[in-house]
Amino acid sequence: xxxxxxxxxxxxxxxxxxxxxxxxxxxxxxxxxxxxxxxxxxxxxxxxxxxxxxxxxxxxxxxxxxxxxxxxxxxxxxxxxxxxxxxxxxxxxxxxxxxxxxxxxxxxxxxxxxxxxxxxxxxxxxxxxxxxxxxxxxxxxxxxxxxxxxxxxxxxxxxxxxxxxxxxxxxxxxxxxxxxxxxxxxxxxxxxxxxxxxxxxxxxxxxxxxxxxxxxxxxxxxxxxxxxxxxxxxxxxxxxxxxxxxxxxxxxxxxxxxxxxxxxxxxxxxxxxxxxxxxxxxxxxxxxxxxxxxxxxxxxxxxxxxxxxxxxxxxxxxxxxxxxxxxxxxxxxxxxxxxxxxxxxxxxxxxxxxxxxxxxxxxxxxxxxxxxxxxxxxxxxxxxxxxxxxxxxxxxxxxxxxxxxxxxxxxxxxxxxxxxxxxxxxxxxxxxxxxxxxxxxxxxxxxxxxxxxxxxxxxxxxxxxxxxxxxxxxxxxxxxxxxxxxxxxxxxxxxxxxxx
Numbered sequence: 001x002x003x004x005x006x007x008x009x010x011x012x013x014x015x016x017x018x019x020x021x022x023x024x025x026x027x028x029x030x031x032x033x034x035x036x037x038x039x040x041x042x043x044x045x046x047x048x049x050x051x052x053x054x055x056x057x058x059x060x061x062x063x064x065x066x067x068x069x070x071x072x073x074x075x076x077x078x079x080x081x082x083x084x085x086x087x088x089x090x091x092x093x094x095x096x097x098x099x100x101x102x103x104x105x106x107x108x109x110x111x112x113x114x115x116x117x118x119x120x121x122x123x124x125x126x127x128x129x130x131x132x133x134x135x136x137x138x139x140x141x142x143x144x145x146x147x148x149x150x151x152x153x154x155x156x157x158x159x160x161x162x163x164x165x166x167x168x169x170x171x172x173x174x175x176x177x178x179x180x181x182x183x184x185x186x187x188x189x190x191x192x193x194x195x196x197x198x199x200x201x202x203x204x205x206x207x208x209x210x211x212x213x214x215x216x217x218x219x220x221x222x223x224x225x226x227x228x229x230x231x232x233x234x235x236x237x238x239x240x241x242x243x244x245x246x247x248x249x250x251x252x253x254x255x256x257x258x259x260x261x262x263x264x265x266x267x268x269x270x271x272x273x274x275x276x277x278x279x280x281x282x283x284x285x286x287x288x289x290x291x292x293x294x295x296x297x298x299x300x301x302x303x304x305x306x307x308x309x310x311x312x313x314x315x316x317x318x319x320x321x322x323x324x325x326x327x328x329x330x331x332x333x334x335x336x337x338x339x340x341x342x343x344x345x346x347x348x349x350x351x352x353x354x355x356x357x358x359x360x361x362x363x364x365x366x367x368x369x370x371x372x373x374x375x376x377x378x379x380x381x382x383x384x385x386x387x388x389x390x391x392x393x394x395x396x397x398x399x400x401x402x403x404x405x406x407x408x409x410x411x412x413x414x415x416x417x418x419x420x421x422x423x424x425x426x427x428x429x430x431x432x433x434x435x436x437x438x439x440x441x442x443x444x445x446x447x448x449x450x451x452x453x454x455x456x457x458x459x460x461x462x463x464x465x466x467x468x469x470x471x472x473x474x475x476x477x478x479x480x481x482x483x484x485x486x487x488x489x490x491x492x493x494x495x496x497x498x499x500x
Contacts, residue, residue: 013457
């Protein structure tokens with residue numbers, strides 16, 4: 001087994017190394033996605049409009065599901081593939097930026113997932129707005145050699161064009177839903193409708209051609225809607241659609257409660273994680289209750305809840321009335337990396353630093369971002385931290401034992417402490433709001449989405465789950481973009497979840 005980031009800095013991808021072969025998979029020309037481009041931000045405006053003028057996605061989803069039901073989708077929305085009691089599947093989240101960091105995950109994914117029965121994408125299949133024209137280079141091409149079906153739950157970016165392209169790709173060209181009734185003039189809904197971003201009439205002209213990259217019968221997955229369940233061996237995998245704002249509508253909530261009943265062990269896949277960055281986000285259900293209420297109910301027998309949306313890996317083993325539920329963030333499948341060094345010392349739901357896991361390690365995250373900011377501000381000598389300096393200062397500021405010990409001769413100088421403070425190491429949001437230097441807020445909230453890099457290490461990740469009647473073995477694999485980690489993807493975290 002290859003070294004991981006918990007073993008050595010080289011295992012994390014730092015230092016001289018041979019670049020991976022992922023670049024051979026990429027198109028000749030790749031349009032670099034910039035989250036600082038006003039055109040991109042304007043196209044992705046629907047999330048802001050929904051928060052200002054009311055979220056219409058629940059009603060849109062209801063009409064979409066009704067159209068699929070009329071077209072013959074199963075009423076219980078359960079897929080029942082021919083899967084043995086012992087099988088494996090992959091999970092990767094927030095994949096579709098289409099750049100080097102997405103393609104860098106592919107060789108390791110194929111290596112670790114060659115014998116798996118299917119894969120699931122958890123959130124944001126396509127950036128920036130879920131356009132059908134982007135599926136060719138951001139879904140079909142990168143995963144053309146994955147031999148099994150791929151299912152998906154949508155993220156907020158897939159909803160920026162009302163999920164039209166997502167349903168065309170994953171739901172067997174389902175018929176479009178009935179149009180929304182026209183709102184009364186001069187109302188909030190009317191204003192939202194005027195500003196709402198919609199797909200171009202010509203969007204998806206090349207979708208049929210793109211499908212040829214994954215046209216083998218064994219690669220074909222047809223799911224009954226944006227939310228679904230898969231009965232596979234001894235487990236039921238339940239996928240929910242959290243829309244634009246991270247909530248679910250009453251109709252989906254009623255289905256979730258119904259499909260969660262019974263003794264079969266269950267794994268939730270959601271576009272919005274329930275525990276993330278040291279905080280609990282239970283996910284509200286319209287009309288009352290939360291998704292986490294459903295997960296915690298002992299009669300529903302959930303053993304894990306895996307969510308995307310946040311672009312890194314985190315795991316919280318939470319004790320729920322004497323049983324452990326593994327709450328996992330798995331959003332490192334291709335998009336820009338969300339920092340982990342800004343996660344404060346973890347103390348939530350009985351989970352502390354000793355039990356908490358994340359990837360990239362906080363020190364590697366700080367070292368990565370110090371280089372990003374050094375490049376953007378052209379202050380390389382000041383901002384750039386070595387991996388050892390970043391690891392040491394994170395451990396000092398949070399009062400934790402580093403997962404990878406820094407070199408004994410490393411010194412935490414005033415400059416190192418100042419850079420760590422400017423980049424928000426381990427600070428909670430309420431304290432960050434009082435931080436006087438605007439650099440910290442500006443770079444972590446604005447430049448973080450613009451921090452896509454085009455050379456390793458990328459700190460991407462994906463999951464493999466091996467299921468038997470007795471247990472589920474969950475492993476988080478790293479993808480750095482280096483050749484060594486392509487040939488033998490390192491395991492950054494592993495846990496065995498009992499089913500009996």
